[in-house]
């Protein structure tokens with residue numbers, strides 16, 4: 001939960017007016033999602049499964065299943081299980097480089113999932129077309145203005161702009177800058193949701209006032225009571241500060257490393273040692289460049305699962321955004337949302353004063 005004093009439960013006409021204003025600011029995003037609040041629970045591999053996703057949707061936000069590396073039958077099972085827990089809308093996040101992307105889109109369409117979020121790269125136009133022709137709304141991540149325009153031309157119905165403050169795989173630009181570059185140009189065309197580092201309602205309001213249709217948050221929901229993340233994973237989040245959630249460090253420009261923001265642990269320290277060792281073996285002629293690159297990439301395979309599911313918080317991957325410092329306890333999704341919306345309403349009341 002967010003640090004600092006929780007605003008007292010406000011009441012009276014000014015709070016009602018502020019909540020009405022918040023609903024107005026969120027109206028377009030909420031209508032697009034079919035939810036009460038224009039708040040997406042950002043898909044998090046291993047964490048965003050039936051329990052957290054249905055809890056988010058049931059509480060008025062919009063849950064998104066993280067497909068990750070799931071095969072089509074496994075995704076179909078997860079969607080059906082989620083539908084059994086909520087009759088409200090939720091989405092599915094598909095990673096564009098998944099070798100069975102087309103089949104995964106079909107699984108979503110067969111299950112009448114209303115929103116498909118394409119992540120992890122620019123989605124192939126045929127995948128966007130198939131999703132739309134099948135009746136789903138398409139949401140894409142736009143890492144820059146030119147790509148935002150291209151994605152909308154290709155059929156994206158909404159965009160997410162995710163700043164480098166976010167947890168997990170990140171781009172190089174902060175949300176502060178992306179929002180200024182992309183919202184004025186794109187907000188009139190399609191709903192744009194903002195993500196990365198959002199931890200309190202005041203920040204939500206600021207982005208909504210800049211033209212965002214809504215927000216997406218991941219880190220803030222990891223310690224939801226309904227999240228299946230291992231207690232040790234949650235404990236690491238509760239202890240973690242913003243400065244502990246750092247992007248992966250690349251040792252040698254010849255061997256690129258995908259930037260992932262995570263809490264530092266033995267695994268991140270060991271990754272530096274591992275890179276140095278692989279580079280040494282490459283220089284001595286023991287490994288060719290391709291083998292060395294693969295060896296570096298392989299280091300984190302399965303690491304998120306080890307931390308989230310098995311609780312290996314020393315060596316696994318503790319993907320977390322900078323907003324981790326605002327996670328201070330485990331709490332039900334409904335309580336987290338109530339706190340965020342109370343903060344947002346208090347900010348709007350203060351503006352009106």
Ligand SMILES: Cc1cc2nc3c(=O)[nH]c(=O)nc-3n(C[C@H](O)[C@H](O)[C@H](O)COP(=O)(O)O)c2cc1C
Nearest residue numbers: 042043044045119166167168196197217218219321
């Ligand atoms: C543990 C973890 C796993 C994530 N996995 C995914 C994923 O599988 N697909 C994806 O598109 N984004 C993933 N994300 C990013 C979130 O969906 C979301 O955009 C991000 O958490 C927003 O930033 P915040 O953490 O500062 O709120 C992940 C984030 C975290 C913290």
